[in-house]
Amino acid sequence: MRVPRISRRSALVLSATAVALALSGGVAWAFWTAQASNVPAYGRADSMTAGSTPSGTVTGTSVNLAWSAGTTVGGHPAGGYRISRYPSASGGTATAAAQGTCAAVPANALSCTESNVPAGTWYYTVTPVLGAWQGGESPRSAGMTTGDSFSLSVPALTAGNAATVTLTAVAAGHTDTGFTGDHPVSFSGPGNAPDSTAPSYNNGNSTVTFANGVATVPITLYKAENTTLTATSGNVTGNQAVTVTPGAAAQFQVPAPSGAVAGAAQNITLAALDAYRNTATGYTGGKTLTWSGPGTAVSGQAPAYPANPVTFTSGTATVPLTLYLAQTTTLSVGDSHISGVSPSFTVSPGAAAQFAVSTGLAQKAGAAFPVTVTALDAYKNTATGYTGSKTLAVTGPSPAPDGTPAPSSVATVFSAGTATATLTLVKAESTTLTLKDGSLTGTSAQLTVSAGDPARLAWSGVTVSAGTLSSPCMFTCTDTGIGNSGTLTAKIAITDAYGNTVSNLGRTITVTTNGGGFTSPSTGTSVNLTTSATGLAESTQTFTFKSQNGSWTSDILTATSGTYSNATATVTKS
Known part of the structure; x- marks a missing residue:
C-alpha cells in the first residue's frame, strides 16, 4: 500500500491544530515534537511529568x-523548575520563592x-517547566521551620x-551567631x-546586647510561683518553665479573728511571710511566740493564747485563741526575729449572765432617783444583745416606818444591754438594791x-401602862x-x-389633851417639848399623860407645831 506523503506545510498545520486542540482541552503540558532528521517530518505528542518532592535543610x-x-x-x-512554599501541609495559598537562587x-x-524566609514552618513544592510548558506540581515537602527562637537558661530563683x-538565639537547632x-x-x-x-x-x-547570638540579662522576680518566663524580640521568642521560691521569713501575717465572741474559742492561721508577702x-518546726493586743476582761480573765512551742509547717500554723474583753483591737504576734x-x-x-x-x-x-442597770456577760462585758x-x-x-411598802418591781426598757429605771425608796436606812430577771x-x-x-x-417611843x-x-x-389613871409616855x-x-x-x-x-x-392639860437642833429631830424630853378617874370614854392627845401636820393619839377607858 502506498503511504500518502504529508508535506511539511501540512505537518505544521497539523501541529498547530493539535496544539490548539490540546489547549482547548486543558492539557497544558502536551506538545508536539519532530521525528529525527533522517525520516520524513511528522508530529508526535509528548508531555511533562510532575515534579519530585523536594528535601531541604534550614540555616x-x-x-x-x-x-x-x-x-x-x-x-x-x-x-527548569519553579519553587513555591505553603504555610501548611495541605491547603493554603502558594508563595513563590522570593529571594536567593530559588527565586x-x-x-x-x-x-x-x-x-x-519569614519566620514560620513552610512546605515546599517543585514544578518542572520546559519552555512555555510546565508539569504537575510536586507533593509538598516536610515542614521546614525558619527564623530564630530564644533558648533561656535560668538559674534557681x-x-x-x-x-x-x-x-541564646537559636535557628535550626544551632546558635545563630x-x-x-x-x-x-x-x-x-x-x-x-x-x-x-x-x-x-x-x-x-528595653534593649539587650547580643554577641554571637548570646546575651545575659539580669532579672529579679518577687512572686513565689511556678510560671513560664517568656522572652520576645519581634518575631523571635522563647520561654522556660521556672520556679520562684519564697525568701526567708520576714514578718507574720496575722488574720483578724472572724466573728470573735468573748469567751468563745476559735482557731486562726498564722503565716510566716518573706519581705514580699510570699508564704515563707x-x-x-516549733516556735516560741509572744502575743499582745487584746485586753483583760473586767472580770479579770486574761486572753488565752496557744501554748509554746507552736509548730509551723511550710510557713503556716493553725492555733486556738480565746479572748474575753469585748473591744475593738488588734492582735500582735512575734518571735525573736519577726512579728x-x-x-x-x-x-x-x-450572752447576758x-x-x-x-x-x-x-x-x-420619797424622792425618785435613776437606777442604771447593765446586762453583763460572764466576763462583765456589756451584753449588747x-x-x-x-x-x-x-x-x-x-418598808417605811409608817408601813408604806418598798417597791417590789420596776419596768424599764433595755437598749444595747443598758437601761435606766426610776425608783422611789421610803425607808431611811443603809441598804442594797437587788434586781432580778429570771x-x-x-x-x-x-x-x-x-x-x-420634814x-x-x-x-x-410610846409606852402605856395598860391597854x-x-x-x-x-x-x-x-x-x-x-x-x-392609866398612863401613856412618849416623845414627839x-x-x-x-x-x-x-x-x-x-x-x-405643844401637846394638848381634852x-x-x-x-x-x-x-396640866398641855406641855411644850423641844426637838434637838443636832442629830435626830426628836424631843429631848419625854412627856407622861394620865387618864382621869370616874366615868369617861376616851381622851385625845394632839401634838402641834404650827408648821407640820399634827399627830394625834386616842386613849379609851375600855
Whole structure:
C-alpha cells in the first residue's frame, strides 16, 4: 500500500491544530515534537511529568532545597523548575520563592536556596517547566521551620534575689551567631508579688546586647510561683518553665479573728511571710511566740493564747485563741526575729449572765432617783444583745416606818444591754438594791437613804401602862383599854411623809389633851417639848399623860407645831 506523503506545510498545520486542540482541552503540558532528521517530518505528542518532592535543610532564615530531575514522558529533560512554599501541609495559598537562587524563574539546577524566609514552618513544592510548558506540581515537602527562637537558661530563683538569665538565639537547632548587637527584648509571665512589687528585667532597659547570638540579662522576680518566663524580640521568642521560691521569713501575717465572741474559742492561721508577702515555706518546726493586743476582761480573765512551742509547717500554723474583753483591737504576734499585727477587729460580748446595778451612794426617802442597770456577760462585758422591755424584781429596801411598802418591781426598757429605771425608796436606812430577771441578777453597792423633807409630827417611843397599843403608833395612835389613871409616855418627833425622823431641826411642839392631864415634864392639860437642833429631830424630853378617874370614854392627845401636820393619839377607858 502506498503511504500518502504529508508535506511539511501540512505537518505544521497539523501541529498547530493539535496544539490548539490540546489547549482547548486543558492539557497544558502536551506538545508536539519532530521525528529525527533522517525520516520524513511528522508530529508526535509528548508531555511533562510532575515534579519530585523536594528535601531541604534550614540555616537561620535560609532554606536549602534539593530535588530529582524532571523529564517529559518521552524522556526529554525539564528546562527548569519553579519553587513555591505553603504555610501548611495541605491547603493554603502558594508563595513563590522570593529571594536567593530559588527565586530564579526558572531555577535551572537541581538545588537552590531561598534566603530571608519569614519566620514560620513552610512546605515546599517543585514544578518542572520546559519552555512555555510546565508539569504537575510536586507533593509538598516536610515542614521546614525558619527564623530564630530564644533558648533561656535560668538559674534557681528566689523571690527578691537578683539572678542572671542567658538568652541564646537559636535557628535550626544551632546558635545563630549572626544574631548580634542591640535588640529590643521584652519579658512576660511572672506575676507581681503579693505586696504588688513587679518583676525587674534588665534593670529596666528595653534593649539587650547580643554577641554571637548570646546575651545575659539580669532579672529579679518577687512572686513565689511556678510560671513560664517568656522572652520576645519581634518575631523571635522563647520561654522556660521556672520556679520562684519564697525568701526567708520576714514578718507574720496575722488574720483578724472572724466573728470573735468573748469567751468563745476559735482557731486562726498564722503565716510566716518573706519581705514580699510570699508564704515563707522554709519557716517550720516549733516556735516560741509572744502575743499582745487584746485586753483583760473586767472580770479579770486574761486572753488565752496557744501554748509554746507552736509548730509551723511550710510557713503556716493553725492555733486556738480565746479572748474575753469585748473591744475593738488588734492582735500582735512575734518571735525573736519577726512579728506581725492583724487588721483591726471587734470582739463581741457574750450572752447576758448578770446585772450591774448603779444607784449613786445617797438618796432621799420619797424622792425618785435613776437606777442604771447593765446586762453583763460572764466576763462583765456589756451584753449588747439584751434589749427590749423588761420588768425587774426588786428586793433589799425596807418598808417605811409608817408601813408604806418598798417597791417590789420596776419596768424599764433595755437598749444595747443598758437601761435606766426610776425608783422611789421610803425607808431611811443603809441598804442594797437587788434586781432580778429570771436567772439574771445583780446587786448595787451599799446605798444610804436619808429622811425626806420634814412634813409631819409623829409619836416616838410610846409606852402605856395598860391597854392595847395600835401599830404603827406614829402619826395617829390608839391605846384601847387604858383604864382609869392609866398612863401613856412618849416623845414627839419631826418626820418626813413616811415617818422617817429628820435631823438637825430644833422646834417647840405643844401637846394638848381634852381629858385627863399631864404629869411631866409639867402638869396640866398641855406641855411644850423641844426637838434637838443636832442629830435626830426628836424631843429631848419625854412627856407622861394620865387618864382621869370616874366615868369617861376616851381622851385625845394632839401634838402641834404650827408648821407640820399634827399627830394625834386616842386613849379609851375600855
